[in-house]
Amino acid sequence: MDLPPHLAWLVDEASASPGPDRFLAELGGRLLADGFPLVGGTLTLAVPHPIVTRRTWLWRAETGAVIEALGFAGSPQSQAGGDWLRALGPVQEDRVGPGLDGRLLGWAGARPFDPAEIGQLRQTARFATAPLAALAERAALATLLEAYLGRRSAARVQAGALHRGTGETIRAVLFCADLRNFTALSEATEPAAMIAVLDAWFDRVAGAIHAFGGEVLKFVGDGVLAIFPVAGAPVDACEAALRAVAAARAGMAHLDGLRQAEGLPPLPFGAALHLGEMLWGNIGTADRLDFTAIGPAVNLVSRLEGLCRPLGRSVLISGAVAAETITPLVSLGEHVLRGIGAPCAVFTLPDV
Numbered sequence: 175m176d177l178p179p180h181l182a183w184l185v186d187e188a189s190a191s192p193g194p195d196r197f198l199a200e201l202g203g204r205l206l207a208d209g210f211p212l213v214g215g216t217l218t219l220a221v222p223h224p225i226v227t228r229r230t231w232l233w234r235a236e237t238g239a240v241i242e243a244l245g246f247a248g249s250p251q252s253q254a255g256g257d258w259l260r261a262l263g264p265v266q267e268d269r270v271g272p273g274l275d276g277r278l279l280g281w282a283g284a285r286p287f288d289p290a291e292i293g294q295l296r297q298t299a300r301f302a303t304a305p306l307a308a309l310a311e312r313a314a315l316a317t318l319l320e321a322y323l324g325r326r327s328a329a330r331v332q333a334g335a336l337h338r339g340t341g342e343t344i345r346a347v348l349f350c351a352d353l354r355n356f357t358a359l360s361e362a363t364e365p366a367a368m369i370a371v372l373d374a375w376f377d378r379v380a381g382a383i384h385a386f387g388g389e390v391l392k393f394v395g396d397g398v399l400a401i402f403p404v405a406g407a408p409v410d411a412c413e414a415a416l417r418a419v420a421a422a423r424a425g426m427a428h429l430d431g432l433r434q435a436e437g438l439p440p441l442p443f444g445a446a447l448h449l450g451e452m453l454w455g456n457i458g459t460a461d462r463l464d465f466t467a468i469g470p471a472v473n474l475v476s477r478l479e480g481l482c483r484p485l486g487r488s489v490l491i492s493g494a495v496a497a498e499t500i501t502p503l504v505s506l507g508e509h510v511l512r513g514i515g516a517p518c519a520v521f522t523l524p525d526v
Contacts, residue, residue, distance in 0.1 A: 178294075180204035181301050188305035194219060195240040197309055198233045202281075205298070206235060210291060211284040214262045216255030218278040219310050221317045229313070230255045234262075255280055266292055268299035270306050277306055324389055326454065327465045338463065341455020345404045347415040347495060348452065348467075348475040349388060351379055351422070351445035352397035354483065359439075372396060375441060378425030386418040391454065391467055399467060401452070408449060412499040415447050419489055419523075444482030448475040449494040474518065477511035481520065485509075493519030 177185065183204055191197040198217040206212055218230040228245030232255065243255070259265045259282040266287050267280035279299050281287075287295065319328035353359070353375055360368050379398050380390050388402040402411040402418070422445065430440040450471025456463050478490050485506060496503050496519065503521040510517050 178208055180208050180298065184298070184301040184305055188302070189308045191305070191309060194229070194306075194309050194313060195231045195242070197305065198231050199238055199240050201298075201302070202233045202235060203238065205281070205295075210281070210295070211287075212281055213284050214259055214282040216259055216267075216278070216280045217306075218255050218280075219306075219313060220277070222314055232258050266295045268296050270299050271303040277310065279306075323465065324391060326389055326391070338456050338458060338460075341453045343451055344401060344454055345451045346401035346449075347404070347408075347411045348448050348450065348471055349383060349400040349402065349415055349418065349445065350397070350448075350475045350479040351443055352395070352479065354442040354444060356396040359441075371441065374429055375426070375443070378429060379422045379443075379445075382418045382421035382425060385421060386414040388414065388418055391465070399472075404449075408498040409500060412447075412449060412495050413501065415495070416491075416499060416501050416523075419445055419447065423488070442488065444479050444488055444490075446475050446479035446482065446490045446492070447495050448478060448492040449498060450474065470514075474511060474514055477514055478518065478520070481509060481511065485520075485522075487522050489523050491521040491523075493521065496521045 180201065184201070188197060188201070191200060194217055198215055202212060202215045205215075212235045214235055215233040216230055217233075218228055220227060221229055230243045230245070231240050232243060233240045243258075255278060256265065256267055259267070259280050262282035264283045264286040265280060266283070267278055270277040270279050279302055281295060283291075316328065319331055323331065359371070363371065375396065376393060376398065380400070383390055383398075383400045386402070388400045390398060390400045392399045402415045404411045426441060426443060433440060448471055450469070452467050452469040452471045454465060454467050457466050458464050474492065478492055482488060482490055487506070490506070491499075491503060496505075502524060504524050506520040506522055508517040509520050
């Protein structure tokens with residue numbers, strides 16, 4: 175069969191595209207080369223995610239750049255792709271494949287598309303069905319893995335890191351936090367209400383971590399372990415982690431105000447920061463694996479967080495972080511941490 179180059183690409187090569195963004199850019203470029211008067215294009219896919227329901231990629235022909243827009247659960251169905259295209263020029267938008275799974279492929283023209291071009295773009299959408307089904311499946315898998323494992327672990331699983339003992343050494347600021355009096359609170363609270371409490375707590379602390387470039391590695395009961403990887407100067411990771419602590423405290427103060435208005439007790443918590451190296455890798459049985467963080471730095475930040483209650487502080491910071499940060503800190507002296515050989519210099523924030 176003698177197909178136009180862009181259709182031949184859809185049949186032979188498009189399924190191997192590294193992602194929907196590259197698929198859209200490559201298809202748009204090939205349509206331009208085949209003479210279509212395009213100024214932009216969009217691709218929308220539905221995704222299984224607790225918050226994000228639709229992902230839309232926006233391609234501009236002039237630069238070849240692709241950006242992404244998200245549609246969120248509980249909000250009106252996103253028309254980001256169509257609205258963006260209409261701002262560029264006349265639009266041709268087609269549903270890709272059978273069913274109502276939200277796959278849309280759209281184009282904006284430098285002029286109105288003629289009937290022959292509209293027919294060819296519709297044919298393009300039909301030929302895109304198979305490669306987009308493969309891409310959508312991979313995107314859905316990636317989204318699910320990130321929702322349950324986090325970005326770092328999801329990427330490792332997708333890369334085939336499925337053997338016990340494999341891992342990576344990460345230099346980072348470690349962030350460890352948990353709620354106070356969780357056991358007593360859980361015994362006095364209905365299970366459904368307790369889950370809502372945990373969700374509200376995790377929303378505040380994890381939201382603050384992600385807002386400043388950190389990554390949550392694990393939720394353990396009422397606890398959180400997160401990292402701010404050191405990519406350049408350690409001061410950048412230290413400052414980001416300290417800003418996340420401040421944001422988490424502000425979020426929890428607001429939540430406590432809401433709880434007080436309902437006659438509920440506050441939710442005190444402790445948090446600790448430490449700079450060091452940790453091993454993030456696979457452990458488990460032959461057929462059931464989990465990612466975990468191990469190493470002296472993990473032990474130290476966990477023990478440091480446990481010192482919050484005895485010292486009457488909600489935030490404690492190790493000397494390793496204090497040596498790299500420009501944020502003013504208050505020294506609390508050196509303290510012996512259970513299971514840690516050398517005493518640890520401990521600091522806190524001035525207003526804690």
